Amino acid sequence: MRLSRSNFVSGAQAALAFALLGGVAGITVAPAAALAKEKEAPKPSYSKEFVAAAGPIQKTLTTAGAAKAKGITDANLRATLGNAAAELAAAEAVVKTSQDRIAAGQFAVQLGGWLEDSKMRKRGIKNMLDSGLLEADKVPLSNFYLGYFSYAENDWPGAVDALTKAVQGNVAENAAAEMLADAYAQQGKGAEGLTALRMAVDVRKAAGSAVPSAWYKRAQVIAYKGKLGPQAIEWSLLQVAAEPTAINFLGAGQLVREFSTFGKEESLDLGRLFLRTGALEESPKVVEREYIEYIESADPRRLPGEVLKITEAAIAKGVLKPGDMFVSDALSQSKGRVAADQASLPALERDAKTAANGKTAQAAGDAFLSYGEAAKAEEMYATAIAKGGIDQDRTLTRLGIAQVDSGKFAEAQATFAKVTGIRAPLAKLWAIHAASKAGS
Numbered sequence: 001m002r003l004s005r006s007n008f009v010s011g012a013q014a015a016l017a018f019a020l021l022g023g024v025a026g027i028t029v030a031p032a033a034a035l036a037k038e039k040e041a042p043k044p045s046y047s048k049e050f051v052a053a054a055g056p057i058q059k060t061l062t063t064a065g066a067a068k069a070k071g072i073t074d075a076n077l078r079a080t081l082g083n084a085a086a087e088l089a090a091a092e093a094v095v096k097t098s099q100d101r102i103a104a105g106q107f108a109v110q111l112g113g114w115l116e117d118s119k120m121r122k123r124g125i126k127n128m129l130d131s132g133l134l135e136a137d138k139v140p141l142s143n144f145y146l147g148y149f150s151y152a153e154n155d156w157p158g159a160v161d162a163l164t165k166a167v168q169g170n171v172a173e174n175a176a177a178e179m180l181a182d183a184y185a186q187q188g189k190g191a192e193g194l195t196a197l198r199m200a201v202d203v204r205k206a207a208g209s210a211v212p213s214a215w216y217k218r219a220q221v222i223a224y225k226g227k228l229g230p231q232a233i234e235w236s237l238l239q240v241a242a243e244p245t246a247i248n249f250l251g252a253g254q255l256v257r258e259f260s261t262f263g264k265e266e267s268l269d270l271g272r273l274f275l276r277t278g279a280l281e282e283s284p285k286v287v288e289r290e291y292i293e294y295i296e297s298a299d300p301r302r303l304p305g306e307v308l309k310i311t312e313a314a315i316a317k318g319v320l321k322p323g324d325m326f327v328s329d330a331l332s333q334s335k336g337r338v339a340a341d342q343a344s345l346p347a348l349e350r351d352a353k354t355a356a357n358g359k360t361a362q363a364a365g366d367a368f369l370s371y372g373e374a375a376k377a378e379e380m381y382a383t384a385i386a387k388g389g390i391d392q393d394r395t396l397t398r399l400g401i402a403q404v405d406s407g408k409f410a411e412a413q414a415t416f417a418k419v420t421g422i423r424a425p426l427a428k429l430w431a432i433h434a435a436s437k438a439g440s
Contacts, residue, residue: 044133046103047096057087057107064114077114084111088120095127102131122149140169144176151179159183160196167200174212176200181222190226194219194235201238211242220255229259233425240429244436246278249429250286253279256425266426268297269397273426275310276404277433284319291319292326298370300333304341306370308334342371352380357389369398374405393423400430409438 046054060081068077088111092104108124111117125146128134134142147162163180166173177200184193197219204211216239223232236252253270262270271294274280280287280294291314300307311330314320320327345367352361365380381399384390396419403412412434419427 044099045097046099047094049094050091050096050100050103053094054091054103054107057084057091057111060084060087061107061110068114074114081111081114085115085117085120092123092127098131098133101127102133105129105131118149118152122146122153125149140166140171141173143169144171144173147176147179147183151183154186156183156187164196167196167203170203170207170209174214177212177215178218181218185222185226190222190228191231193222194228194231197222213239213243216242220251224255232259237425237428237432241432241435244277244432246281249277249433250274250279250282250290252429253426256429260422260425262422264297264299265391265394266423267293269401269423269430270426271297271310272401273430273433280313281317284317288319295326295330300330300337303366303370304334304337308338341367345371349376349380352383355387358384358387358395359390361387362390362395365395365398365402369402369405372405374402378402378406378408393419393421393427397423397427397430400427400434404430404434404437407437409434413438 061084064077064080064084067080072080088104088107091107095101095104105124105127108120108127110124112120112122112124125142129139129142129146143162143166147159147166150156150158150162160180160183163176163183166176167180177197180200181193181197184190184196197215201211201215216235219235220232220239222228223235232255236255240248240252253273257267257270260266271290274287274290274294280290291310294310295307295314298307298310307330311320311327311334315322315327322328322331345364348360348364348367352364355361361380361384365377365384368374368380369377378399381395381402384395385392385399396415400412400415400419403409403415413431416427416431416434
């Protein structure tokens with residue numbers, strides 16, 4: 001995926017045009033009479049210098065507004081504005097009070113909208129914010145617009161400052177958080193950007209609002225491009241926990257594998273997760289590599305029954321072709337071993353119960369799990385853990401898988417929570433699957 005600033009800029013354009021042409025967030029320009037009257041009010045008040053200088057720009061804007069209301073074209077409207085930019089500059093030059101500043105800001109936003117002058121609009125928004133008089137509920141959106149213009153100008157520090165305030169205020173514009181994270185990333189500060197995006201997620205959740213899917217995706221892109229492995233895994237887990245769909249499990253699993261040191265055993269349990277979450281039902285081109293990885297990890301010489309099942313499923317779905325040498329070899333080897341392998345299970349179970357350590361029980365659990373005998377597998381893994389001398393994290397992972405297959409979703413989540421080391425992210429994915437099954 002490729003970061004694109006133009007997506008943000010064009011996406012916000014319609015909202016900006018609507019809000020800014022009439023004053024930020026619907027704030028309108030005060031009439032000239034109000035300016036003069038306000039001069040006599042205690043606080044806040046206009047300075048006499050500003051009242052005098054603001055007269056020409058106020059008159060110009062009022063005249064132009066009336067013409068626009070009568071249907072004047074935008075081109076003709078701009079022609080009628082004449083010396084308005086200079087009139088605005090004259091008013092801005094004598095700003096003294098906070099009331100002067102917010103009025104000057106309103107003038108700039110209004111005129112900048114009509115002239116399509118983003119720098120003028122940005123200056124106006126900043127004056128309105130700096131005045132301290134903007135209504136509290138208008139501040140987050142105004143900060144968003146200020147950040148938007150800074151972002152469009154490649155003013156990354158300015159964008160970060162304004163958009164942080166917008167996000168902290170839980171602005172409704174979803175693009176704000178993505179723009180904030182990307183403004184950090186554009187400065188080579190991907191990790192800080194992800195921290196800011198996580199803050200946005202927390203703010204949304206605290207408000208009881210839904211978190212946009214695009215935020216999770218943007219975070220993963222930033223993390224991936226920045227080679228931030230732990231953060232890429234974290235955000236993939238956050239996304240799949242929020243939206244436990246087949247495609248999200250597939251993407252999250254691939255990211256976990258990408259930034260982990262998986263061997264065949266870890267890849268095998270990832271393939272099993274893909275199978276159970278429906279991830280292997282995705283487009284054949286997308287999952288072809290996953291089926292091959294699954295078959296290679298299971299190994300027809302070790303788990304022939306599981307290899308046979310997965311290989312036949314891949315052929316039936318049109319993912320793999322039976323004439324392919326890899327596929328035909330997997331089929332022939334697994335078919336030739338299944339009968340003897342199944343016949344050995346009772347003896348393996350007996351040996352596991354009398355063995356001095358848990359290694360035989362672990363092997364028995366693996367065999368039973370591969371044939372879909374979840375209850376037997378769970379018993380064998382529990383025996384292996386009790387006896388010890390085993391790969392604890394691998395056994396706990398597969399005990400949890402057996403519990404999921406048995407419908408013991410709460411027990412499975414508790415089991416997965418005990419997994420540590422390189423398997424921890426994989427176990428978290430399995431725990432999310434267990435939680436989604438429990439919820440459904």
